[in-house]
Amino acid sequence: MNDLRAVPPILEVKGLSKRYVMNAGFWQQLTRRPPDLLHAVDDVSLRIAPGEIFGLVGESGSGKSTLGRCLLRLVEPTAGQVLFRGVDILQLPRAQMQGMRRKLQIIFQDPYSSLNPRMTVRQMLGEVLAVHRLCPPHRVEARVRELLHLVGLPADAVDRFPRHFSGGQRQRIGIARALAMEPEFIVADEPVSAVDVSIQAQVLNLLIDLKAQLGLTMLFIAHDLSVVQHISTRVGVMYMGKLVEMAPRRLLFSQPRHPYTQGLLLAAPQPDPFHHSTRVALEGEPPSPLHPPAGCRFHTRCPLASDRCRQAPPPLQEIGEGHWVACHHHDLAVWPPPAATPWAA
Amino acid sequence: MSEPSTAVVGRVNDWGLRWREARWLQQPALLVGGGLLLAMVLASLLAKQISPYDPIAQNLSNTLQPPGPVHWFGTDNFGRDIFTRVLHAVQLDLQIGVLSVLFPMVLGLFLGSLAGYLGGWVETVVMRVVDVFTAFPFLVMVIAIIAILGPGLTSMYVALTLAGWSAYARIARGEILVIKKAEYVQAARALGFSNLRIMFRHILPNIVTPAIIFAMSDIVLVILSTTSLSFLGLGVQPPTPEWGSMIAEGRPFIMTAWWLVTLPGMAIVLVGLGLSLLGDGLADVLRTEE
Numbered sequence: 001m002n003d004l005r006a007v008p009p010i011l012e013v014k015g016l017s018k019r020y021v022m023n024a025g026f027w028q029q030l031t032r033r034p035p036d037l038l039h040a041v042d043d044v045s046l047r048i049a050p051g052e053i054f055g056l057v058g059e060s061g062s063g064k065s066t067l068g069r070c071l072l073r074l075v076e077p078t079a080g081q082v083l084f085r086g087v088d089i090l091q092l093p094r095a096q097m098q099g100m101r102r103k104l105q106i107i108f109q110d111p112y113s114s115l116n117p118r119m120t121v122r123q124m125l126g127e128v129l130a131v132h133r134l135c136p137p138h139r140v141e142a143r144v145r146e147l148l149h150l151v152g153l154p155a156d157a158v159d160r161f162p163r164h165f166s167g168g169q170r171q172r173i174g175i176a177r178a179l180a181m182e183p184e185f186i187v188a189d190e191p192v193s194a195v196d197v198s199i200q201a202q203v204l205n206l207l208i209d210l211k212a213q214l215g216l217t218m219l220f221i222a223h224d225l226s227v228v229q230h231i232s233t234r235v236g237v238m239y240m241g242k243l244v245e246m247a248p249r250r251l252l253f254s255q256p257r258h259p260y261t262q263g264l265l266l267a268a269p270q271p272d273p274f275h276h277s278t279r280v281a282l283e284g285e286p287p288s289p290l291h292p293p294a295g296c297r298f299h300t301r302c303p304l305a306s307d308r309c310r311q312a313p314p315p316l317q318e319i320g321e322g323h324w325v326a327c328h329h330h331d332l333a334v335w336p337p338p339a340a341t342p343w344a345a
Numbered sequence: 346m347s348e349p350s351t352a353v354v355g356r357v358n359d360w361g362l363r364w365r366e367a368r369w370l371q372q373p374a375l376l377v378g379g380g381l382l383l384a385m386v387l388a389s390l391l392a393k394q395i396s397p398y399d400p401i402a403q404n405l406s407n408t409l410q411p412p413g414p415v416h417w418f419g420t421d422n423f424g425r426d427i428f429t430r431v432l433h434a435v436q437l438d439l440q441i442g443v444l445s446v447l448f449p450m451v452l453g454l455f456l457g458s459l460a461g462y463l464g465g466w467v468e469t470v471v472m473r474v475v476d477v478f479t480a481f482p483f484l485v486m487v488i489a490i491i492a493i494l495g496p497g498l499t500s501m502y503v504a505l506t507l508a509g510w511s512a513y514a515r516i517a518r519g520e521i522l523v524i525k526k527a528e529y530v531q532a533a534r535a536l537g538f539s540n541l542r543i544m545f546r547h548i549l550p551n552i553v554t555p556a557i558i559f560a561m562s563d564i565v566l567v568i569l570s571t572t573s574l575s576f577l578g579l580g581v582q583p584p585t586p587e588w589g590s591m592i593a594e595g596r597p598f599i600m601t602a603w604w605l606v607t608l609p610g611m612a613i614v615l616v617g618l619g620l621s622l623l624g625d626g627l628a629d630v631l632r633t634e635e
Contacts, residue, residue: 074531101535104535109528127546132537
């Protein structure tokens, strides 16, 4: 995993942007006022090697989910490329894209809204198998049971409706539905943030098992660094649509270089009742994404902000082996911070 | 992999399934409402056995008899037995009620779903047309359309469809806007399903519930408005027995022979009660299913 450039990536994102046009109402059109633009994802590039679990972390509104959905074209990006095994899927015509969807699947955040309330588990999984002719009709029943077994659900779950299951069980059904397509790449869009803490570990372990068993590659989206720490091989951190830091997991947790990443690590709760944080990790709210600050978008909250940060946006540059940071002052960002308990990597 | 809790799932769900099967029978409103309507339909099917009188033939030597053992609901100004006429009208009135709700419901659901799902200019066009139709008072529009087409059953259906579809289009669009964002619709897209399949298998089954519940109360309103149309002479034409036209014909005698107007009116009340109860019961059953 250390030399990523040696392996051809299974998925490569180049300069991906998604802009939403806001306020394009009748009055705006009439007065010809330029509409407000919201940059949900702004010029993000990354490569994911086969077998990797790439953890993508950011606050809500940072564009991480939009990025994940762009990879499947559930949201059409405004600019950029998404290369899956060298093919730009954004250029594929509709018919070919439907074929490509077999290879790319998604697990959703909310297990309560991601399952059709009027379909039994058998109908849900059977529909996938039948529409894509993934197995002959007489094998469908057996394959459905196989999938349920794979995600650790009892065989008698087949005739139940989603309302009969707990959140964790529903999430397993969602995973089984994605696996029915026999995908090579899965976007896991905060798959554990809506389930009970006690169930989170079970679902995470299931995903790790499945990854090993089926040789999956995953983009794992989370708003919480501690979740990503367990599961990913590499981690990327997003802030207001920009990728601000990207590194192999150990490196990111032991030597974070971006002040925002450091702030996130400091903000994470410590399992130590006597621990008192000696300084406020991140101050203030992120500014409005409709009017992002000039220069570095983080400068309004950054302890190291200088005039340079207010004027020029820092490029994402490689400062070490596979360690990318977008910060003018990454060499000033000391870690561990003085007088604070170091984060245990 | 963690151990799934088989035992718990099994027990809860077996119970759940049994409960589901029996739930239809646990709704008193549903049973009473359905029973009431069923009884009325049965009575009208057996009208010839129940009552010996002819609903249309006049008997001018026997006019305006008060209710009694011979004529249960009395007779009208042409000497016809009112009970017989009320019975014979059940089928026609229910048919009018159901059809005049079914047509606008289908049309409205179709256009509203299209608007909600496709969005963009389709939505703008459909919803502005809906606004125009909603802006007209219901009865005024119905009367105007019937005036253009000429009185009769067919033009009444056409008029009620044109005047009534907009409410269903609004319901459908509103529901679709919510459900379109539901992750299971996104999932269906990610799974590479066609738009048609997403529309009919994943979206429509989840939006018909509110439309059906609204339709139940709408039938009552439609029957009432068709009776007012008949009252105005624009709906069912005499001598065909229909509650509205019976009330219209009895109006001049309301001070001297109350039964001409009141007893057909009671039939309308009963049907309305039955449908309201049925609608309430259906609402409970269909909503708890989600």
